[in-house]
Amino acid sequence: MHRKSLIERLAILADAAKYDASCASSGTSKRTSQGGKGIGSTEGMGICHAYAPDGRCISLLKILLTNHCVFDCHYCINRKSSNVxxxxxxPQExxxxxxxxxxxxxxEGLFLSSGIVKSGNHTMEQLVEVARLLREEHDFRGYIHLKTIPEADPELIAQAGLYADRVSINVELPTDTGLTRLAPDKDARQIEGAMGGVKSxxxxxxxxxxxxxxxxxxxPAGQSTQMIVGADAASDVDIVGKASSLYxxxxxxxxxxxxxxxxxxxSAVLPLKRPPLIREHRLYQSDWLMRFYDFRPDEVMAATGADGMLPLDIDPKLAWALRFRDRFPLDVNTAPREMLLRVPGLGVRAVNAIVAARRQRTLRLDDIARxxxxxxxxxxxxxxxxxRPTLLTDRADLRAQLAPPAEQLELFAA
Known part of the structure; x- marks a missing residue:
């Protein structure tokens, strides 16, 4: 039987890792070592795989330890019954x-996940050993993100946190019903218990x-998680509510x-086609509103339609503003910061600049345009x-006027 070369295995296991989105490296800090002679750095530029909040490119080797798995999650290409x-x-490889x-x-760093081979404990031991060898044997100070196994003993997950900059445990699906149906080997309470242990x-x-x-x-870079969108019947209201609860x-x-x-x-229980990628994009935008624009979850949910889904043709912030037109227009020189954050087209930096500048002088439209x-x-x-937008806010076609061109939305449909 042909034994696969290292390069052949790298091609397989790098491709298998592409389904895990939770590999950004925001929040890390520089590590030090005795004499400053360690290997690796989280600073600088390289091949771009992820972005930090300040715009830095963080290049990561993103692979699985193995795509063998004893679990049979319907949505996973590496499930036990999959013909891959x-x-x-x-670990040494x-x-x-x-x-x-x-x-x-x-x-500049490593993102390492794995299928479950033999048992959760065995797999977690292998993942931890990789991080231990890098840190202790090679004094590697680059970024390490380990995907942890919720079924593993808490002591093993604790060891992972001592070596890794970030750890993550995927909740997989937005609802317990969906998880039970599509991932029968996984338990929502066990997953959340492991996340609670990491938090503590x-x-x-x-x-x-x-x-x-x-x-x-x-x-030190905290923990993250991932939810699969469109594999079950969960609505965007379900997803936003779950995300808010997890945060x-x-x-x-x-x-x-x-x-x-x-x-x-x-599996026959899965949808025949993927959801539009623009739906994933709208969920990221809603997440951004909660994290940086002080939107409450119920405000984001108010932007959804009767079916509990965010509109695809406009972003959630604009959808909210159009639903609550009676709260606009705002006087840019007197409106509170929290309401300015709800103006479509104004980002956090712009709002902060407005609040600072209006203390010194009265702002005009040209000031906002800049x-x-x-x-x-x-x-x-x-x-x-x-x-003054006389009658403009009340226009019946305002949504159509402010929606992005169709060709922009088509980029997500490809």
Whole structure:
């Protein structure tokens, strides 16, 4: 039997990892080592795989340890009953690949996940061993993100947090009903229990750090999770509600949304086609509104239609503004910051600049135009000394006037 080469296995396991979206590296910090001679860095530029909030490109080697799996989740291409080509790395091979890619300036870090082989504990031990070898044997100071196994013992997940910058545990689906139906080997309470354990460990490590300078770090970039969109009947209201609950209960850094993609030899219980990618995009926008624009979950949900779905032709912020037209237009020189954040076309930076500038002088429409990409999108919702949108906010065709061109939406349909 032909034994696959390292390159052949890399091709298989890198491709298999593409279905996991939760690999951004925001929130990490620079590691130090004795004498400053460690290998790796989270600073600088390289091949772009993820972006930090400040715009830095973070290049990651994103692979699975193995795509063998004892679970049979219907939506997963690596499920036990799937007829896919299988491959597996040893921990040392992953370490060697990571260091080799880093030295060639291809990457700045590692995102490592895995199918469940033998058991959750066995798989978690292998993942932890990769991180341990990198940190302890090679003094690797680059970014490490480990996908943890909720079925594994808490002690193993705790070890992962000591070596990794970020850990993540996927909730997989927005509802318990969907998880039971499509991932019968997984348990929602077990997943959330593991997430709660990580949350507590992060909080304890931060508290210890305030008292003891050399207290060990634990997942300093926090934890994240991922939900699959469109594999079950969950509405956007269900998804937004679940995401909000996860943020509140587990202090997550990010919730990632991954549009379901039909897979070879698909189970009969799955949809025949994927949801439009624009739906995934709208969910990310709604997530952004909750995280940075102070929108409450019920406000985002108010932007949905009778079917509980966010509109696809316009973004959720515009949908909310059109639904609550009676709250507009706002006087840009007197409106509170929280309402300015709800003006379509105004970002957080623009709003902060407006609030700061109006303390010094009265702002006019030209001042606002310099802070936004499209003043035509903003004008129906604002009043300045030289501009008042007479009858504009009440126009029946305002939605059509402000919606993006059809060709922009078609980019997501390809």
């Amino acid at each position: 080509e299988r491959a597996r790395f040893t 992953v370490v060697d690949l990571t260091l080799s890619f880093y030295r060639r300036n291809y990457i 460990a992060i909080a304890e490590a931060r508290e210890a750090k305030t008292k003891f300078r050399h207290a060990p770090r634990f997942a 509140d209960r587990f202090r997550l850094r990010r919730v990632y949304y991954s549009a379901f993609s039909p897979i070879p030899d698909a 802070l936004t990409v499209s003043i035509s999108r903003v004008r129906p919702f604002l009043v300045t000394p030289d501009w």
